[in-house]
Amino acid sequence: MRAVNKGNSPRTYTRYQDARNDLGGRIDWHCSYCEMAITNMIEVEHIVPRDNGGAPLDWENFLLSCKYCNTVKGARNPSRTGYIWPDRDNSDLAFDYSEAGGITAKPTPVRTEALATIELMGLDRNPGMPNEPTKADSRWIFRLQSWQIAKYSFENWQDSPSPQMANQIALTAKGMGFYSIWVKVFENEPEVLEQLRSEIIGTHYVIDSHNNRIPRPSGII
Numbered sequence: 001m002r003a004v005n006k007g008n009s010p011r012t013y014t015r016y017q018d019a020r021n022d023l024g025g026r027i028d029w030h031c032s033y034c035e036m037a038i039t040n041m042i043e044v045e046h047i048v049p050r051d052n053g054g055a056p057l058d059w060e061n062f063l064l065s066c067k068y069c070n071t072v073k074g075a076r077n078p079s080r081t082g083y084i085w086p087d088r089d090n091s092d093l094a095f096d097y098s099e100a101g102g103i104t105a106k107p108t109p110v111r112t113e114a115l116a117t118i119e120l121m122g123l124d125r126n127p128g129m130p131n132e133p134t135k136a137d138s139r140w141i142f143r144l145q146s147w148q149i150a151k152y153s154f155e156n157w158q159d160s161p162s163p164q165m166a167n168q169i170a171l172t173a174k175g176m177g178f179y180s181i182w183v184k185v186f187e188n189e190p191e192v193l194e195q196l197r198s199e200i201i202g203t204h205y206v207i208d209s210h211n212n213r214i215p216r217p218s219g220i221i
């Protein structure tokens with residue numbers, strides 16, 4: 001789950017839907033949870049649901065979500081507590097990704113929260129796995145397509161590594177989404193990782209002088 005930096009609220013809102021384009025401009029047009037690129041039916045998602053007292057028009061309470069993640073999540077979380085949030089945490093440190101297994105929680109101090117987050121959005125819905133996708137839920141199809149194309153792109157990169165190839169790979173990832181899959185496939189290719197982080201808008205990535213990720217001051221990881 002890509003960690004994002006939304007920045008400060010660009011303006012005040014009288015309708016939450018009006019934040020959609022501002023969010024897309026700040027954190028790119030990807031679902032904040034499953035990471036799928038979304039070109040339509042993109043929804044402004046209330047992190048703390050309005051039904052549970054979440055601020056209806058507050059930038060701090062907004063993320064972008066696909067229809068599936070937003071629907072599965074519904075109003076099931078009473079608050080932010082007990083979950084990983086990509087605008088607050090270094091969320092990408094809490095999860096691991098594999099082609100066969102989808103998403104899993106890494107053995108970190110926030111593993112319980114990571115598992116709760118996977119359950120909250122149904123991120124582990126996968127055919128043949130305990131949590132089967134519904135017929136309407138096609139997130140797994142696009143996730144597998146991204147794995148395939150990321151792996152083909154890796155072969156191209158090995159054949160002809162160049163700054164232009166690195167940038168083209170990042171642009172493909174930007175168009176498809178699933179940032180974490182691309183980061184996993186290219187985990188040992190710093191030139192490509194740098195392009196991924198710069199082309200996919202709003203990616204939060206901060207390291208200290210020893211190349212370690214710094215926990216976000218506001219976050220639980």
Ligand SMILES: [Zn+2]
Pocket residue numbers: 031032033034035036065066067068069070
């Ligand atoms: Zn989603």
